[in-house]
Amino acid sequence: MNKHKLKALILTVGAIFMAFLMVNVTSQAARMDMVDVSNNNGYMSTAEYVSMRNEFGVKALTVKISEGTTFKDGYAASNIANGQAAGLYVNGYHFAHYKTKAQAIAEADYAGQAAKAAGLPVGAVLATDVESAEEQGILSQATNDRNNAAFMKEIQKFGYRADIYTSGSWANNKMTIKGKIGWVAGYPYVMSGQKWYTNNNAWQWSGSAHFRISYGGFDVSQLYTDYYTAGQKSTVKPTNKDAVKANNQGANKNTSKPSTSAKWVKEAKTYTLKTAVKLRTGASTSSNAITILPAGTTVKTDQAIIQGGYRWVRQPRSHGYGYLATGPASNTLEYVKSGATHTYYTVKSGDSWWAIAQRNGLNMTTLASQNGKTIYTTIYPGQRLVVR
Structure with a gap:
């Protein structure tokens, strides 16, 4: 065969193979091994967990237990009982607010x-969820490591196994996540550092997965070890492979362009802030805060960009520029709008993100986002939230 034709054939076959590989990686990007739930998801029935297990291959459930030293999740008991009844390995997590070793120990005792x-159940994992920008975000890596170690040591006194949940941008930056520990969140379009976090226990790859009979989006993770399945290897496999594939494709829809290729675009607008926002020296959550702009502040911008998981705008100032995040990268609309008339809801005792969102015909993630928060942010009676 002519060597030029042979070379062309090899290149063609190689291209076809690589194309197949890319499609396969995209569609099979991650398994739905574990789902985590909290009061934000509302009441979850045994039937819902059975559907997750049989149709989507969910093996483990991780339930929010508590937050700080003042909040206990009201749905924890029913989620644990119903998850166990569905045959899932059940674990828990605690949302951390600690900034000192003493506070970490106190929160571990509370959790x-x-x-x-x-x-x-004794022997389950009770992870510490460390992601508060206003608390752990301002501490050094050494301080966070010390506090996390104190929490994990204390939690073991209750018969639970410990682990750390945090974001990919914080892993081995704001805190050390090595040595077969760690449940790391890094959605495909904001990936950084170790891709897919294969050296850790679990990778949370989506915060908006959907299940057939359950309302709303869920956090799902792929497990790399048997740490969250009580040291046993689960044989559960999804029967609804198309649904799993659809969830993967949805989570990966923003992977076509890595964040390094993001470009600034012109956007000359005037916004009125609906909530307090940090004005930073750069378009990154790790950039220093110049000031905190209170709700009601008018901001004039000249450019916008999507990078690092957020939508950022640039504000010209007398000396350089200031940058502020207007929402997640997946949000094409800003949560701040010029001259907008809003409808507010006043939080009542017993309310949750899920309940308020459902009452107002919203997705709870959207509700939290348009108020400049996440669904893990605690809300309090008397607090006003924008619902329209």
Whole structure:
């Protein structure tokens, strides 16, 4: 065969193989091994968990137990009981607010007692969820490591196994996540550092997965070890492969352009802030804060960009520029709008993100985002939220 034709054939076959490989990687980007739930998801029935297990291959459930030293998730007991009834390995997590070693120990004691009361079985994982920008975000890596170690040591006194949940941008930056520990969140379009976090226990790859009989979007993770399945290898496999594939494709729809290729575009607008926002020295959550702009502040911008998981705008100032995030990268509309008339809802005792969102015909993630928060942010009676 002519060597030029042979070379062309090899290149063609190689291209076809690479194309197949790329499609396969995209469609099979991650398994739906574990789902985590909280009061934001509302009441979850055994039937819903059975559907997750049989149709989507979910093996483990991780339930929010507590937050700080003042909040116990009211749905923890039912989620634990119903998850167990569905045959899932059930674990728990605690949303951390600690900034000192003493506070970490106090929160671990609070979480351990709350987990016992909610029925979390001995031997389950009780992870510390460390992601608060206003608290752990301002601390050094050494301080966070010390505090996390104190929490994990204390939680073991209750008979639980410990782990750390955090974002990919914080792993081995704001805190050390090495040595077969760690449940790391890094959605495909904001990936950084170790891709897919294969050296850790779990990778949370989507915050908006959908299940057939369950309302709203869910956080799902792929497990790399058997740490979250009680040291046992689950044989659960999805029967609804098309649905799993659809969830993967949805999570990966923004992977076509990495964040390094993002470009600034002109956007000369005037916004009125609906909530307080940090004005930063750069378009990154790790950039220093110049000031905190209070709600009601008018901001004139000249450019916008999507990078690092957020939509950023640039504000010309007398000396250089200021930058502020107007929402997640997946949000094509800003949560701040010039001259907008808004409808507010006043939070009542017993309310949750899920309940308020459902009452107002919203997705709870959208509700939290348009108020400049996440669904893990605690809301309090008397607080006003924008619902329209």
